[in-house]
Amino acid sequence: MTMVPQYAPMIPTLVPEPFRRDGWIYEEKADGWRILAYKDGARVRLLSRTGMDHAKRFREVAAAISMLPVPTLVLDGRR
Numbered sequence: 001m002t003m004v005p006q007y008a009p010m011i012p013t014l015v016p017e018p019f020r021r022d023g024w025i026y027e028e029k030a031d032g033w034r035i036l037a038y039k040d041g042a043r044v045r046l047l048s049r050t051g052m053d054h055a056k057r058f059r060e061v062a063a064a065i066s067m068l069p070v071p072t073l074v075l076d077g078r079r
Contacts, residue, residue, distance in 0.1 A: 006038075007036055007074060007076075008049070011049065032078050033048065033054075033078055034048065034049055034076075034077075034078050035047065035048060035054060035058075035076075035077055035078065036074060036075070036076055036077075037061070037062075037065050037073075037074065037075040037076075037077065038073075038074055039065050039066065039068065039070070039071075039072060039073045039074075039075075040071075040072055041071055041072070042066060044062040044063075044065045044066045046058055046061065046062055
């Protein structure tokens, strides 16, 4: 089995005003879960920034990722 490298999710920084610059696109932080999804063959892990695996909590998401037609991948998402 190929091992997908481990990544750390970006952590938002509280600032007094949103970032704005011509030609840039940004995303403001909304409350919710920040999850990195790892697919290694049939194995799917949904890791929070603290390293906790939430694949059992979000079984439908993990199942959908397991069906993607690639052997390995990393997805960054939030709920």
